[in-house]
Amino acid sequence: MIRPLSRTSLVLDIVGAFVLFAVLVPTSLAFYAPGNLSTTVPEAVGIGGLVVAAVLQCGAVAIGRLAPGIALAVAWAGALVQMAAGLGPLPINVAILGVLYAAAAWGTTRVFWAGLVSSFVGGVIAATYITFSNDQFVGVGISSTVASFVLIAFMSILALGSPWLGGFGWRMVLRWRVSREAQTRAELATAEEQERVRIARDMHDVVAHSLAVIVAQSDGARYAAASSPEVAVEALGTISQTARSALSDVRMLLTQLRHRQGDGPQPTIADLEQLFAQVRQAGVEPRVTVDPMPPGEPPGAIQLAVYRILQEALTNAIRHGSGGAVDIRLAWLPDRVEVEVRNAVAVAQVVGAPGGHGLVGMRERAQLVGGSLRAERTGDEFVVHAALPIGATQPSEGRA
Template sequence: MFRPLRPLQTATDIALAAGFFFVAVVFELNAGVGVVGPPTGTLAVLGVIGYVLLFSVALGFRRFSPGVALALAWAGALLQMSLLRGPSLVDFAIFGVLYATAAYGSIRVFWAGLASAVTGAVVITLYLYLGPLYSAPLDLSVLPIAVIVLGGSTFALMLAWTCGALVRTARRARENRLARERAEEEARSEFERARIARDMHDVVAHSLAVVVAQADGARYAAAADPQAATAALQTISSTARAALADVRLLLTQLRHSQGDGPQPGLADLEELWAQVRAAGVDLRVDIDPAPPGEPPASVQIAVYRILQEALTNALRHGRGEVSVRLGWHADRVELAVRNARAVDGAPSADGPRGHGVIGMRERAQLVGGRLEAGEDGDDWVVSATVPIGATV
């Protein structure tokens, strides 16, 4: 029923209502707009002041409460007619009230304003030509003039209401556009956060798995071969530095929402094989056929991250040899990672232990591919197919 207004809007409406009251009351008390000229007598003067006050308050309330303003305007009009006063300056407040009912009112007030515009035009015409203000004999010669007055008053009142309706439509369209832009921005932000979370998981999980494997190996090898411990520490150091650089880049992107995160491609696969072998894994890689050209960057990133996560799972949960089969066809790339499951087992298809399988599947789906992960006898197999499209 009441709309919140900014302090400046409230002060503006109060000042407008006060100024309108002062001008209108002076005019009404001195103008001969009724059948008996300017009001005389205390009751007549108070009545004039009363309906001027009602119209002024309605004008001041038009944005704060359009419904209340419409009711006050009707009360002022009825009091004005009861005092046998004709249309005058004070009635201009009606246009502002009708505009506000269409622009700011609720649905009920909106349609009440439309009904008031039509009804008000009829009431004005009847009051002027059937009321006490019309003293000439009533005959058919008055009908054309009455029709013209009815049409003019209807046009004037409907014009004010229509202008408000157009403003209401424009405001709603702007609000819908802003809401849509906010929703799109939130969707982009959510997508970006999910992508960064996947990258963070891939980088940290893989690097920590390599570090843990090297640390465990160095602990047992140090007693027999100090040189092996030194090599393991070097691998741990290089892996940790690379992971730290990737994490810093991801955190920078998360803070500033700009720039690209780590974007590995085919050239980084050899380093990935080397890291896994350095962790003590017997890795066998079979690439057939080789890439026919330069695959799209999105495909390269997806393939790299899927392989990285699959090898990380093999390192953490597998045992023995790990085989990677990678085939770059003209329209798709097919990959499979197979490893024997350790005693504690790899994550099962029914209940994954973490987000690894989910992240790999999302990686494949984002580029239009599909991924399956599950048990095959005593082995754990991750297989994926990713469409390539045109290559350069």
């Protein structure tokens, strides 16, 4: 019944209604000068009815946005008072147009349709009142009376329906704004969710691999400390080097988070040798086969995806594998690159649980570049296979 409305808007509506009353009442009194108010109603009754009708109709304008349904009912009451006083159309009826606009623009669904019905019913009642009151068409033929009634009804409905249509248009604008704001909020929420996923994926890729190497080296150093101090010293050196590399990667990641994802250097296939060296230091020997070789310079996004997928697959091999060698195959075909990583696992070892962040991250890396990834256990091996489209490549000779 009552809509939330700011105090400023309510004050403006009330002031506007007072101004409307102050302008339209004298105009209506001048339009219907004493002696012309009605042929059947006393002059005092006519003037009193005009003032009361003006108060009701202008008052309805004052609460049009605050309570459109109540305003529509009050406007109807003013119109009935006006007809009861024997008054025809007056300048004060301009206020009714504002109420119909408010009903269409801000009313509930019921008030909205009530405003439309009021436009038609009000037009018919006005035409009936004008046509058959005060004997204005006495002595004319039936056909002329009907024609006059139809014409007046059409004009009345058009006059009352026009502001309702205007309010309907504004209602659509308001709904479009609400829908647009909701869409904007949804897009922002989606962007934030994608950013959180990217942060989680990058943190996992950067930190998990280095921590896996550090844990493996720490365990080896602890066991070798008593019998082979030199091996422990070498392991500690590897731990220090890996930790520094991880710290550098984290700093690069933080730089990207402060700016944009594309800022700062990203790992490429040229950095794979360093990755393989870290894996060897952790006690796992990568056996790498590249056939065929890249026909040119692969896109940067593909190189990053290949690096991150291999990094996570090798991290899983260090953490869940049974040790020994890991077979890596890279096939740089004209339209795609295929990546396959195989490592032996213990019989009772569960590798790559469905809820693991690593497998999710690898699949997301592949999907981001339009590729696919499959990771599954086959017998005593865990196999990761990815196919990434590369499209056209640039000749390596063109590099600086």
